[in-house]
Amino acid sequence: MAPPHVGDDTSTRTPLIAAPPYLPRRAAAWLHPLPLLVAAALATYYHLLAAPAPSYYHALFLTLGSNDTAAAHLRALTARPHLAGSEANAAAAEHVVSMLASLSFPTRVTPYSVLLSYPAHRSLSLSAPGHHTTAFALVQDTYPDDPNAAVSAEVVPTFLAYSASGSAAAEAVYANYGRAEDYAYLAARGVNVTGKVAVARYGKVYRGDKVINARLAGAAAAVIYTDFKDFTPGKAFPDGPWMPPTGVQVGSTFKGVGDPTTPMWASSEGCERLSIAEAMASDDMPGIPALPVSGRDGEEILQLIGGDVAPEDWQGGEGAPVYRLGPGPAVLNLTYAGNETMATIQNVIAVIEGKEEPDRYVILGNHRDAWTFGAADPNSGTAALLELAQRLSKLQNKGWRPRRTIILCNWDAEEYGLIGSTEWVEENRAMLTSKTVAYLNVDIGVCNSGFEASATPQLDELLKQASKQVPNPDNGTESLYDMWMASDSSLIGRLGGGSSDYSAFVQHIGIPSVDMSIGSDYAVYHSLYDDFTWMEKYGDPMFRRHVAVASMWGLLALRLSDEEILPFNYSSYVAELEKGAVGINERVRGMPVSLSPLHKSIKEFDMAVLKVDSELEVVQPQNFWSPWRTNPLKVRDLNDRLMMTERAFTEREGLSGRPWYKHMIYGPSLYNDYGAEVYPGVDDAIQTAKKTNTSESWQSVQHEIHRIARIISQAALVLSGQLT
Numbered sequence: 001m002a003p004p005h006v007g008d009d010t011s012t013r014t015p016l017i018a019a020p021p022y023l024p025r026r027a028a029a030w031l032h033p034l035p036l037l038v039a040a041a042l043a044t045y046y047h048l049l050a051a052p053a054p055s056y057y058h059a060l061f062l063t064l065g066s067n068d069t070a071a072a073h074l075r076a077l078t079a080r081p082h083l084a085g086s087e088a089n090a091a092a093a094e095h096v097v098s099m100l101a102s103l104s105f106p107t108r109v110t111p112y113s114v115l116l117s118y119p120a121h122r123s124l125s126l127s128a129p130g131h132h133t134t135a136f137a138l139v140q141d142t143y144p145d146d147p148n149a150a151v152s153a154e155v156v157p158t159f160l161a162y163s164a165s166g167s168a169a170a171e172a173v174y175a176n177y178g179r180a181e182d183y184a185y186l187a188a189r190g191v192n193v194t195g196k197v198a199v200a201r202y203g204k205v206y207r208g209d210k211v212i213n214a215r216l217a218g219a220a221a222a223v224i225y226t227d228f229k230d231f232t233p234g235k236a237f238p239d240g241p242w243m244p245p246t247g248v249q250v251g252s253t254f255k256g257v258g259d260p261t262t263p264m265w266a267s268s269e270g271c272e273r274l275s276i277a278e279a280m281a282s283d284d285m286p287g288i289p290a291l292p293v294s295g296r297d298g299e300e301i302l303q304l305i306g307g308d309v310a311p312e313d314w315q316g317g318e319g320a321p322v323y324r325l326g327p328g329p330a331v332l333n334l335t336y337a338g339n340e341t342m343a344t345i346q347n348v349i350a351v352i353e354g355k356e357e358p359d360r361y362v363i364l365g366n367h368r369d370a371w372t373f374g375a376a377d378p379n380s381g382t383a384a385l386l387e388l389a390q391r392l393s394k395l396q397n398k399g400w401r402p403r404r405t406i407i408l409c410n411w412d413a414e415e416y417g418l419i420g421s422t423e424w425v426e427e428n429r430a431m432l433t434s435k436t437v438a439y440l441n442v443d444i445g446v447c448n449s450g451f452e453a454s455a456t457p458q459l460d461e462l463l464k465q466a467s468k469q470v471p472n473p474d475n476g477t478e479s480l481y482d483m484w485m486a487s488d489s490s491l492i493g494r495l496g497g498g499s500s501d502y503s504a505f506v507q508h509i510g511i512p513s514v515d516m517s518i519g520s521d522y523a524v525y526h527s528l529y530d531d532f533t534w535m536e537k538y539g540d541p542m543f544r545r546h547v548a549v550a551s552m553w554g555l556l557a558l559r560l561s562d563e564e565i566l567p568f569n570y571s572s573y574v575a576e577l578e579k580g581a582v583g584i585n586e587r588v589r590g591m592p593v594s595l596s597p598l599h600k601s602i603k604e605f606d607m608a609v610l611k612v613d614s615e616l617e618v619v620q621p622q623n624f625w626s627p628w629r630t631n632p633l634k635v636r637d638l639n640d641r642l643m644m645t646e647r648a649f650t651e652r653e654g655l656s657g658r659p660w661y662k663h664m665i666y667g668p669s670l671y672n673d674y675g676a677e678v679y680p681g682v683d684d685a686i687q688t689a690k691k692t693n694t695s696e697s698w699q700s701v702q703h704e705i706h707r708i709a710r711i712i713s714q715a716a717l718v719l720s721g722q723l724t
């Protein structure tokens, strides 16, 4: 039998607000000594009867971590390659379902039929006058004693998902990182890319942008390679953590979000859809054939590219040939045939129903699908999710029940374009927007040392507090907070980029969210070598980092679900909005643009924060004499305002020209899908105005400033709970 749907009306089963341990409202008549005594007696009585305080369970949760459990999950999940849409990934979903169901959390699979992309045929050869033709094997070598050697044949051939099918045989041009500015440099140097094969290296921007930039520059095809300078500065795996010479970074080149056949709506059964041809013709698709290659193949190509010597910061590392711009005399002959096909994906959803506010959700999410074995990306996160679920089950056995509902999600097809999470958010949009308190994402849980976190700003303070309670997995005398502050990434990042499953939650529907990991970069990313052996040798030899991520993730979830007053602090939001305004101010200096509407709205928001802070002061649980103490509806009202303020930063029409992106404060840069911009709409308009410098273009900058000012004023009203 299917477990109950999260959306089912549960209010008849459990009252929204529990009666005890609140005192009856009349106890507020405290000035008379008799009621006062009665109240004190009642308080003691309820206190003694009550289950341990949430903080007792939270501390217990932190002691229950198990590195062996996390390692066992990771080993099980990474036994075979498990690409989205494959039988192996459906089997991995079964593993997750049976684990969560065995903890007696109601668990179900939500499947979707979506457009995925697989390679059907690939070939790439290199020739030049006076040089024999090299036909590249396009294969990643297994390593000596590779325990996965037997199943490595199941690994998908190296490809770039959603590349156009076609052939090109033309001179090669070197395009550095394939950014817009790299193509501008080539144009300035008189290197004509039209009809050529662009050769760009990985790094700096999203690979989809590299291919799209190549197409916009007129290239007939693109090749992306892994430069040894960036990915192999030390010993290669298995002798070190770095990328082996035949290692290839596979990945998607789709710039959109979600199933390409349902661009603004959910891929529900029987729904309206674009045809595959229409979906592939989207501007968010690369539109030209492209292939990824290894460092070894990339170097061989660059050796044969002539022309002017490329600038210093375009060069490779020690021992690399001198890189030149081209075009030619190297000729690349690339053929790619993709198989774009509808495939079934499986999200796994488990629900731990809240006792007092079951209709308020705290959602944890991680994806399961991987390009290869997925040891770091993403199953270090999946292993952490399962490990923390086991701890929550132990808490339940000791009497803990969350105040609010906790939902554990294991997404599918993230790698192709955040597809599983996006379809689910689109399908449940109205439910999620009215009931979700926060979304906590972990994609790559562990790949290195150092703690990294990004968040919508009202969660900054909670992140800091929680990280002080979790031990540093690499140094028992310190906290995760100390490790975080010691690293060069001690600032909290923002969620404007499009690089993981928080995107739909934040950028489409405005849910307060967190994304975090231990370590950020690792060289074998999206290659054959992202396997259990790599993790055990280099990523997390004792699996303590897995435990630390699970502790941090679970603690955030516990505090958000158990605390009577939501642990949100909007003061950091004011600071972020102001910082963004300063950034705009610098970029429009001397131009006919006024920031005063923006400043005015931020001031309103600041006033709202002061107002809500003073109200929160009064209802704090330790403030026994609070008149609101007796009024759970007042607590609910405050929590709803805290929850819904983030929603008010979204706008029905969305960013200009990119209507799916509803959040006006955080969204991806138009020019790099990995980039996290504040005020992305204003940023787009400024970039256009700087290029065209017409009075209309500066007027549209002003228009975008008015739009964000209006949104911030709306958010101020929601937070203060006032009508004008």
Ligand SMILES: *[C@@H]1O[C@H](CO)[C@@H](O)[C@H](O)[C@H]1NC(C)=O
Pocket (backbone or CB within 6 Å): 192, 193, 194, 195
């Ligand atoms: C680049 O080459 C194409 C095709 O050969 C040609 O049509 C175009 O005019 C050239 N562009 C420049 C700026 O020379």
Ligand SMILES: *[C@@H]1O[C@H](CO)[C@@H](O)[C@H](O)[C@H]1NC(C)=O
Pocket (backbone or CB within 6 Å): 123, 169, 333, 334, 335
């Ligand atoms: C490119 O390679 C394909 C497949 O190997 C081959 O059929 C074709 O003739 C080649 N084209 C050129 C111009 O060399």
Ligand SMILES: *[C@@H]1O[C@H](CO)[C@@H](O)[C@H](O)[C@H]1NC(C)=O
Pocket (backbone or CB within 6 Å): 118, 120, 339, 341
């Ligand atoms: C495309 O992929 C699907 C699913 O793997 C497979 O059933 C089909 O045979 C493939 N078609 C081609 C032309 O490779």
Ligand SMILES: *[C@@H]1O[C@H](CO)[C@@H](O)[C@H](O)[C@H]1NC(C)=O
Pocket (backbone or CB within 6 Å): 475, 476, 477, 478
């Ligand atoms: C652990 O942290 C403490 C306190 O910051 C520091 O003194 C010590 O050197 C660290 N130990 C290691 C092995 O890094």
Ligand SMILES: *[C@@H]1O[C@H](CO)[C@@H](O)[C@H](O)[C@H]1NC(C)=O
Pocket (backbone or CB within 6 Å): 067, 068, 071, 541, 542, 543
């Ligand atoms: C877990 O940690 C203990 C030491 O605390 C260690 O002996 C054990 O090997 C670790 N387990 C794994 C799988 O690394």
